[in-house]
Amino acid sequence: MTAPATRPSVLFVCVHNAGRSQMAAAFLSRLAGDRVEVRSAGSAPADSVNPAVAEAMKEVGIDISAQAPKVLTTEAVRSSDVVITMGCGDACPVFPGKRYVDWQLDDPAGRGVEAVRPIREAVEQRVRALLAELGIPTAA
Secondary structure: OOOOOOOOEEEEEEOOOOOHHHHHHHHHHHHHHHHOEEEEEEOOOOOOOOHHHHHHHHHOOOOOOOOOOOEOOHHHHHOOOEEEEEOOHHHOOOOOOOEEEEOOOOOOOOOOHHHHHHHHHHHHHHHHHHHHHHOOOOOO
């Protein structure tokens, strides 16, 4: 599969935009660089990124502690080519012509770093597979 002529846009959505979607966006940004437009949002955003998630990401050299959970908007979905949902249920608006993928991942909310690490690894593996599907080589 060859690289797309235009830069694809990927939106990661979970309920609080404090864990899984933040990890996925951070991995995609790191691995794809500017070859993919990356967004993340939550159907009911938390006040801040989950501290255990931030700590687990820091262990792999990615600092997401300054990220702020963002509210899911219709415009974010409309302007994305691929929408990856992670447990947001029916809160995600659906538009014709968009590619929707649901990643079944454990929610890191209320868990310590030990429990977040396997979720982080699963997120990274799925992001790498997504990049392969999109035909985009990884930067790292």
